[in-house]
Amino acid sequence: WQDRGAAVAVRQEVDANGKTVARYIKKGVRDFSFGNTLGEGSYSTVVFATDRQTLKEYAIKILDKRHIIKEKKVKYVNIEKDTLNRLTDHPGIVRLYYTFQDERSLYFVLDLCKGGELLGVLKRMTTFDEECTRFYGAQILDTIDYMHKRGVIHRDLKPENVLLDHQMYVKITDFGTAKILKTRRPDESQTSIPPIDSTEIPEEERASSFVGTAEYVSPELLVDKNACKASDLWAFGCIIYQLLAGRPPFKAGNEYQTFQKIVALDYEFPIGFPAVARDLVERLLVLDPARRLQIEHIKNHEFFDGISWGPELWKQKAPRLK
Numbered sequence: 276w277q278d279r280g281a282a283v284a285v286r287q288e289v290d291a292n293g294k295t296v297a298r299y300i301k302k303g304v305r306d307f308s309f310g311n312t313l314g315e316g317s318y319s320t321v322v323f324a325t326d327r328q329t330l331k332e333y334a335i336k337i338l339d340k341r342h343i344i345k346e347k348k349v350k351y352v353n354i355e356k357d358t359l360n361r362l363t364d365h366p367g368i369v370r371l372y373y374t375f376q377d378e379r380s381l382y383f384v385l386d387l388c389k390g391g392e393l394l395g396v397l398k399r400m401t402t403f404d405e406e407c408t409r410f411y412g413a414q415i416l417d418t419i420d421y422m423h424k425r426g427v428i429h430r431d432l433k434p435e436n437v438l439l440d441h442q443m444y445v446k447i448t449d450f451g452t453a454k455i456l457k458t459r460r461p462d463e464s465q466t467s468i469p470p471i472d473s474t475e476i477p478e479e480e481r482a483s484s485f486v487g488t489a490e491y492v493s494p495e496l497l498v499d500k501n502a503c504k505a506s507d508l509w510a511f512g513c514i515i516y517q518l519l520a521g522r523p524p525f526k527a528g529n530e531y532q533t534f535q536k537i538v539a540l541d542y543e544f545p546i547g548f549p550a551v552a553r554d555l556v557e558r559l560l561v562l563d564p565a566r567r568l569q570i571e572h573i574k575n576h577e578f579f580d581g582i583s584w585g586p587e588l589w590k591q592k593a594p595r596l597k
């Protein structure tokens with residue numbers, strides 16, 4: 276396990292020959308005071324922590340080494356670390372500052388999101404109005420765009436994994452089931468015409484192995500076990516629907532029945548669902564991933580009229596969640 280993070284402190288020491296030497300020190304468990312548990316995963320616990328020297332607050336994800344190995348989760352832990360190391364300069368991603376370890380555990384020092392989960396806010400409000408849906412939808416889409424441009428598919432986007440920071444801005448987390456796409460060789464000619472259906476999406480654009488949460492899983496993942504960038508946009512369509520309707524579009528008594536509704540595109544809009552948002556959702560919840568709206572077209576959709584994409588989106592005040 277390769278720890279990450281530059282040496283974060285330098286201490287002057289005198290060596291055996293009386294020479295003053297610089298000792299580069301990395302952070303460790305003793306540099307933090309730990310507080311409440313923020314969440315428990317199947318092989319990790321996320322805890323509130325304060326850096327004793329800087330008093331900066333973090334969320335530290337603690338992973339039990341023995342449990343990771345026993346549950347064969349080493350691959351997921353490395354995927355999460357490699358993904359977070361790749362996604363370091365976007366405000367919508369929970370940032371990994373450093374990792375360290377001791378005998379028993381691995382530690383990921385991450386951004387603290389004091390606003391909790393988007394799902395928690397939605398539950399308290401029942402539904403979001405169009406303005407709030409537009410703002411939070413735009414920040415989520417801007418973050419998905421950044422991930423995809425760096426060859427990362429999240430594969431488990433859902434309101435529980437969309438956290439909110441102290442400014443109530445979006446912070447997407449939990450990259451343990453992400454897929455890092457093999458980048459194309461620079462010399463590879465791009466002459467091929469764009470694929471017209473999922474089977475023609477180039478291998479390096481697709482990812483195999485089943486992941487995800489029932490209500491947000493895309494049909495292509497259920498039918499041919501392949502996730503692609505468009506799979507994140509299917510989940511995005513489900514999230515937009517859920518913010519306005521107060522419930523996800525596909526939800527049944529059990530996972531199997533939910534899957535049946537997804538592959539049959541069996542969902543309805545509640546009365547009063549805004550027409551422009553309905554048009555957007557209908558262009559995202561499309562069974563064939565190659566025909567699903569792509570990010571640039573989503574950004575230009577009427578529903579996002581008035582949104583200034585890019586840095587501006589992360590400077591404006593978050594709308595009051597009324």
Ligand SMILES: NC(=O)c1nn(CC2CCNCC2)c2c1CCc1cnc(N=C3C=CCC=C3)nc1-2
Pocket residue numbers: 313314315316321334336369385386387388389390391392435436438448449450
């Ligand atoms: N799995 C993770 O990486 C992770 N899990 N949590 C807590 C979960 C609680 C259940 N829903 C999903 C998130 C976090 C992180 C990243 C790092 C992270 C940073 N801040 C918070 N903050 C929270 C504050 C209040 C309630 C829940 C989380 N949480 C996390």
